[in-house]
Amino acid sequence: MVVVEGTNLMHTVITIEINGRRHEVHHRALTGAEIRAIGHHEHGALYLLGRDERRFIPDDEVIELHDGERFELIEREPIWIIIEGKNYETSRRVLTGAQIKELGHQPPANRLYQIERGERILIEDDQKVHLKDGDQFITLSCTGHAS
16 A cells, blocks of 8 residues: 555555566456456456466456456457358457447347357347357347348
8 A cells, every 4th residue: 555645545556467577556456358458468368376276367357456466368369250241350258148239230129149050049138158260140120120
């Protein structure tokens, strides 16, 4: 904890390590995506390093930070998915139905379907989808028309 001179404010500075480099942060909690951004890795997988283990940290997980905490970022290639016939790139391996519609610039009210072996599978807005290269999605308006 650092006290800012001339004020009554207490200002927290926490030092974390990402891939061996020290970074000072001014927040007690950050998401995995925010920690990844500090480490300048757009497509990396983030891991929290413990004494005897390494734990994957998803982008949306909030981490309570402690001074000296160590993280590792491993670069990974983006994947491509197809939404309404157009290719979209993402570094995230898991997205919700709502996030897939947002990525593909589709109306939030539309229903999202994943196409697998010629079949349409309804994906709910809050449903998590584990993505792989080439996954295909379409949306339909609630009246049943393609968008």
